[in-house]
Every structure is written in C-alpha cells, then in structure tokens.
Amino acid sequence: MIALSLSDISRAVNGALHLTDASSATDLVDGSVQTDSRLSEPGSIFVAKFGAVTDGHLFAPDASGRGAVLLIVEHLLDLPVTQIVVADSVAALGALAAAVVARVRAVGNLKVVAVTGSNGKTTTKNLLRSMLERVGPTVAPRGSFNNQVGAPMTMLEVTFETRFLVIEMGASSEGAIANLVRLVRPDIGIVLIVGLAHAGEFGDLDATVRAKSEMVTDLLETDVAVLNADDPRVAQMAAITPARIVRFGEYGQADVRASDLNSGRTGTTFTLHLASGQSATVEFRVLGEHHVMNALAAAAAAEVLGVSLGDIVAALQATTRAERWRMxxxxxxxxxxxxxxxxxxxxxxxxxxxxxxxxxxxxxxxxxxxxxxxxxxxxxxxxxxxxxxxxxxxxxxxxxxxxxxxxxxxxxxxxxxxxxxxxxxxxxxxxxxxxxxxxxxxxxxxxxxxxxxxxxxxxxxxxxxxxxx
Missing domain, CATH: 3.90.190.20 (Mur ligase, C-terminal domain)
Incomplete structure (x- = not known):
C-alpha cells in the first residue's frame, strides 16, 4: 500500500484510532493489507473480518506476532498494537482501498478498467493485463479476486507509478457491482455476457441483467462502456449509460470484431478488426472458440487506452491458457x-x-x-x-x-x-x-x-x- 499516516487511515475508514504508547497518529504505514493472518508480515495491516465459518478477530494475535503494525477491527482487542475500531471491517477495507485509488489518481495518470459478466471475467482480465503491461505498470487481480473483499485487495496494490488498474467485478446479489463501481470509479466498464451463472442467488435472469447493468449506469460521459454486441441483454445496456459505447462481437455492427475464425486443437486463428479500422491475423492459442469474445473485449478496452495493434496481437499470441483449471x-x-x-x-x-x-x-x-x-x-x-x-x-x-x-x-x-x-x-x-x-x-x-x-x-x-x- 502507498504510505499513509495512521490518522489518514483512520479518517478514510471512519474509525476510532487507538494508539499504543510507542505510536503516533503521524506514523506512516506502507505495508501490505491482509485479511489472512498467515500472510501478515512486518509493517502490514491486518483487517479482522467475520467469515462464513470463523471470526478474523481470533487471528489478530497471530497477525500481530508476524509483524502487523495496525489492526482494523470491529471491537478493541487486548493486544499491544495500534488498532482502528470500525463498525464494519469489510466496508472499512473498501473505504481504505477507495481512498488509496483516489489519492493515486489525484497525482498520477492512473486509468481504471472494470470487467463483469456471467462468464469470461478472469480470462478477459488476464488478456487485458497482458496487453496493458506492454505499455506501463499494471495492477490486476490474482486469481478470481472479484468480490467485496477481493476487489479492494487488488485496489490497494496500486502505487504512484501504476498506470493501469484492472478490476474484476463479480456479484452474488443486486447492488454488489454498484458498490464496487462507486469505490473505484472505472474509466472503462466492460460487460461480457449475461447468462445463468449464479441464477440461484439472483433469483431470475432479469435480476442478473439488472445486477450486471450496474457496471455502466454510473459511468460518466467521459467514460467508455465496452459492450457485447452479440448478447442482446448486454447490447441493450447502451440505452442506460451516459458513457461512450464501444461494441465488440463476431456479428452485427461491432466496432471491434473477429472474422475468418478457424478453431482446432491448438486454439483459434482469426482476423482481429479494431475500431480504428486496423486489422491483423491472430493465432490465439487459448483453447475454445468462445474465448475469442473475451479477446475482443480486452482488445476493445486496450485500444481505447492507446495500446497499439501490434501490442494487442502480441499479447494475445503469447497467451497459452485462459487461467489455471480453465480450458x-x-x-x-x-x-x-x-x-x-x-x-x-x-x-x-x-x-x-x-x-x-x-x-x-x-x-x-x-x-x-x-x-x-x-x-x-x-x-x-x-x-x-x-x-x-x-x-x-x-x-x-x-x-x-x-x-x-x-x-x-x-x-x-x-x-x-x-x-x-x-x-x-x-x-x-x-x-x-x-x-x-x-x-x-x-x-x-x-x-x-x-x-x-x-x-x-x-x-x-x-x-x-x-x-x-
């Protein structure tokens, strides 16, 4: 995490700061932020949250013993370490992440891309990271860090040198994506597909559409919504966002599209057409023709951010698998x-x-x-x-x-x-x-x-x- 004083952190999370005899509100903290005590290290911050089966406060002594210098907790603990007491530790984690991103954006050139969809989020995120890393320092989630804990953990990794932040946004209920969008305020919002994944949690497909639409409804006129032109449920989101629209797909009037697809055991060869009118042949070695749509979404966002056709193609051709355990x-x-x-x-x-x-x-x-x-x-x-x-x-x-x-x-x-x-x-x-x-x-x-x-x-x-x- 970027260096922040204890008082800055306390204000960001709207908490009560409890100092030790050896600490001061002006002390700077710049270590990692962890919710797993086993990952705590000297100089880190440990956020004690309630989980499905256990209480993170029980592991605060372990985090302190491993070198954590600050605990964010929901009740004061009898430990000789500085603590900030908050009403909701998960909400505090998000607020801290939002404050870090806002501070970096205020003095730097950080651009934020957020990705959602019923399928393909992690693949698209990985492809986009590969493209953006060719242009400048990029932060993106490890694995599928895409919920109210995982997304802020990724946000907290940005520094003043970071040029691009890619956030994967999943949802188990309506309002979840909207909350993440408010925290990070994306410059580009990508919606891949609306399907039946997690239908049991949302209740029905209409609720899933509403949840995924949260990605684009709060974008600004200066932002960009990257939408799947081949999915009618996603395409119709163009009517509910003030952002500029860039469409991707294999059919219809997509701005970024693929043609001449030829799939086999070693991947898919296709012609990539960018919104600028440039095109190139891509030998995409990720197995499964359906992953071409993820490649198009990543290419559309990358082009908006100024990545060249050559770098986009090179990133796609260097990728050999979507992710561990994915095709x-x-x-x-x-x-x-x-x-x-x-x-x-x-x-x-x-x-x-x-x-x-x-x-x-x-x-x-x-x-x-x-x-x-x-x-x-x-x-x-x-x-x-x-x-x-x-x-x-x-x-x-x-x-x-x-x-x-x-x-x-x-x-x-x-x-x-x-x-x-x-x-x-x-x-x-x-x-x-x-x-x-x-x-x-x-x-x-x-x-x-x-x-x-x-x-x-x-x-x-x-x-x-x-x-x-």
Whole structure:
C-alpha cells in the first residue's frame, strides 16, 4: 500500500484510532493489507473480518506476532498494537482501498478498467493485463479476486507509478457491482455476457441483467462502456449509460470484431478488426472458440487506452491458457489430450466446453466428457443439467461420465434420450471417475473434465493430466 499516516487511515475508514504508547497518529504505514493472518508480515495491516465459518478477530494475535503494525477491527482487542475500531471491517477495507485509488489518481495518470459478466471475467482480465503491461505498470487481480473483499485487495496494490488498474467485478446479489463501481470509479466498464451463472442467488435472469447493468449506469460521459454486441441483454445496456459505447462481437455492427475464425486443437486463428479500422491475423492459442469474445473485449478496452495493434496481437499470441483449471490442456502421452476446465461451470460455459470437445476431437478417436455439478442455479438446476445431458448426445460425444449426486440428472437425461447405449456412466466420486477413465481411455482420445469449483473435479483433471503426461 502507498504510505499513509495512521490518522489518514483512520479518517478514510471512519474509525476510532487507538494508539499504543510507542505510536503516533503521524506514523506512516506502507505495508501490505491482509485479511489472512498467515500472510501478515512486518509493517502490514491486518483487517479482522467475520467469515462464513470463523471470526478474523481470533487471528489478530497471530497477525500481530508476524509483524502487523495496525489492526482494523470491529471491537478493541487486548493486544499491544495500534488498532482502528470500525463498525464494519469489510466496508472499512473498501473505504481504505477507495481512498488509496483516489489519492493515486489525484497525482498520477492512473486509468481504471472494470470487467463483469456471467462468464469470461478472469480470462478477459488476464488478456487485458497482458496487453496493458506492454505499455506501463499494471495492477490486476490474482486469481478470481472479484468480490467485496477481493476487489479492494487488488485496489490497494496500486502505487504512484501504476498506470493501469484492472478490476474484476463479480456479484452474488443486486447492488454488489454498484458498490464496487462507486469505490473505484472505472474509466472503462466492460460487460461480457449475461447468462445463468449464479441464477440461484439472483433469483431470475432479469435480476442478473439488472445486477450486471450496474457496471455502466454510473459511468460518466467521459467514460467508455465496452459492450457485447452479440448478447442482446448486454447490447441493450447502451440505452442506460451516459458513457461512450464501444461494441465488440463476431456479428452485427461491432466496432471491434473477429472474422475468418478457424478453431482446432491448438486454439483459434482469426482476423482481429479494431475500431480504428486496423486489422491483423491472430493465432490465439487459448483453447475454445468462445474465448475469442473475451479477446475482443480486452482488445476493445486496450485500444481505447492507446495500446497499439501490434501490442494487442502480441499479447494475445503469447497467451497459452485462459487461467489455471480453465480450458487447460494437459496430457500428451499416446496422443491422449486432457482438457481441465473444472474451476467453474454454468450452462453457458458447460455448453461451450462440450462444443469445443466435439470440435477438436481427433477423427476416428473418442471424445470423453467427465462432468460434475453446475452449482448455484437454484430452481433452474434440474432443467439445466437435463439440457447439458441432451446436448452431449446431440454433439455425439463418445462417452460421458457424470460425477456426483448433484449432477446425476445429466446422466438420466442422456440415457432417456434413447440414442445411446451405454455411452453414459454415473459414478459417485472423483476417485471412481479416475479409475473409469484410466481403464477405458485409448490412444488419441480427448478427455474434457468440467464442473463447478465446488464439485472438486479440477483435482481429478490434474490427476488425469499427470497420468497421461
């Protein structure tokens, strides 16, 4: 974190400062900010927050012992370390992050890009970071830091030398993105797609649209909204934002678009057309044609920020995977390919992964889909799992292995289709799935492992990748 005095921090978080005998309100703090005491280090700040299963205040002694010089807490602790007592530690974390970003913007040339969407946020963020790093110092989230804790943690990493800040914004309820937008005030807001991911939390698709629209409603006339022209729900957001619109897509009147797509086992080749009229061929090695849309979104934002076509193309061609456990290509022994895409799953991303599997399978060899639960779909879960099972049949996937009771309807729907005879198997555990794949896989086969994070199949994908490497 940039150096701030204890009194500055206290004012930023609207808290009560409690000094030790050895501290002063003018003392500067410039260490990292942590919510995990195990990551605390000399000079750091520890924010004690209440979690789903524990209370961060219980770990404040550990943070202090590791060198934290300031605790942000919701009640005063009997510890010999400076503390700021606040009403809500998570809100205080956001307020501190907002103050840091505002101070950096006041004296520097910082530009902020925020990304949201039901799918593709992390991939787009990673691609955009790669593009922007070629121009200047860039801060972007580690992993999927995209909620009311993760986004402020990323914001706190900016310095006076930072030129670009990329923020990934997820939401579990209406109002969450709006709150993050108010904290960081993006110069560019990207909306990728509105789908059924987390539909169980939002309640219905209309609520999801409203939540994602929060990305653009509070943008200024001087800001830019980057919108997916191919998704009608996203495209209509142009009517509710005062910002300048830049559209991306493969169809219609997109400002930034792709043409001449040719997908295969090594990625997708396409022609990238920028809003400026420039174009170039891109050999994009991230597996799955659906990731081209993420590339277009990143390219659209990068062009607005002055990144050259050459740097945009170079960044895209240097990227070989979307992220750990996202369409990650493993294996290779006996020409067996394992695609580990089990970090997250929604009906949209599951469909895209199955279509990719069908598209890249080696002629004359089998395609095997190992599928687990799509979580957080609420009352839509049954119908959506049925739909994925039917899609696997219609794509002529050679073998489907469904893992876990929550995903069993995919198996039932495939066998009820009547066009298969033994091509779908059901197992209760990832270990059983591993044994089944190990016994049945043949040279040249392609294996997809896909599920929500909670199903734990990403580790099964790693095991299979190791087995066939």
């Amino acid at each position: 990650e290509v493993l294996g290779g022994k006996d020409d067996i390919t394992v695609i580990n895409d089990a970090y997250n799953a929604s009906p949209d991303s599951m469909s895209a992964a199955l279509k990719t599997l069908a598209q890249i399978g080696t002629p004359g060899r089998r395609t095997i889909a190992v599928l687990g639960e799509m979580a957080e779909l609420g009352e839509l879960a049954g119908d959506e799992h049925d739909r994925i099972g039917l899609l696997a049949v219609r794509l002529n996937i050679s073998q489907m292995i469904v893992v876990g009771p929550a995903a069993r309807r995919m198996h039932i729907s495939t066998i009820n289709e009547g066009s298969w005879d033994g091509e779908s198997a059901y197992v209760d555990t990832p270990d059983e799935a591993f044994d089944l794949v190990r016994r049945s896989v043949n040279p040249g086969d392609t294996v997809l492992v896909k599920s929500s994070n909670s199903a734990g199949l990403r580790f099964l994908g790693d095991r299979l990748g190791d087995l066939f490497s």
